[in-house]
Amino acid sequence: MKVIKVGMADLAVSKSPCIITTLGLGSCVGIVLYDKTNKIGGLAHIMLPSSLDIKNNSNKAKFADTAIEILIEKMLKIGANKNILIAKLAGGAQMFKFSTRNELLRIGERNVIASKKKLKEYGIPIVAEDTGGNYGRTIELNCEDGSLMVRTIGKGCKYI
Template structure:
């Protein structure tokens, strides 16, 4: 198998047939995995922030939840995916810096805000989330295998888990 395609911050990558898409080290970012099992088309967006400050000047659509979701759908539709039947899994939105003085530490709730914004953006396009691994204190690496539709999540201290399989049963559907 070819080496995985890295989806950097604010990037969106789509693939058809084979390959692996991956976001390494999602902190408060969110990786949105989308899959059309009938066509074998997969997409992965690496969202940084909840919403665009100024919708007219967005340098990278994949940066924000509200612009990233429509762009992910557009790119997948371009490959021939049926965007009304996409299966979705979301991963990330952690609060990574967990040690500190309670109360005096900076308010770092961007992860939680990202989760909310991504869920809203997906609701807006009538897509349901089939599996999620979000929140908490751990950074995550997510990989989406295009051929099998398997979504795997890795963290520093725990073994890799299979979050879901878009083509088969959903073992850990949330």
């Protein structure tokens, strides 16, 4: 089967048969959108909550807000139906423990909140999520059935 690898601050969409994967999500969030009827999936690996916070925002796949927008656009282009899209989220961990006020270290949590907010704006329901904690995740979206595999080191592997 075709496998598309999505890097950090990157995104991809595809029709079945295809697996879209991203490796080693830490504080970043993997946003998965899926159209069950047309078997079309999309995955974005975002790093930051909002493109409005910083000047250097040319890479749209880097931010929760712009990445979701582009992901939907690209999925519609290959035949997805906007009204039946569902979403799954994974990642948003806090990799290091620190007794600090540094906002950057809570970035995982902020990424998850920003992703949910944007999905709500588009009216896309989040049917499953595996977020938070202090460990990394690798995810694989199977465009055939929309199942999302979440793999970790030492904490096993599961489907959501």
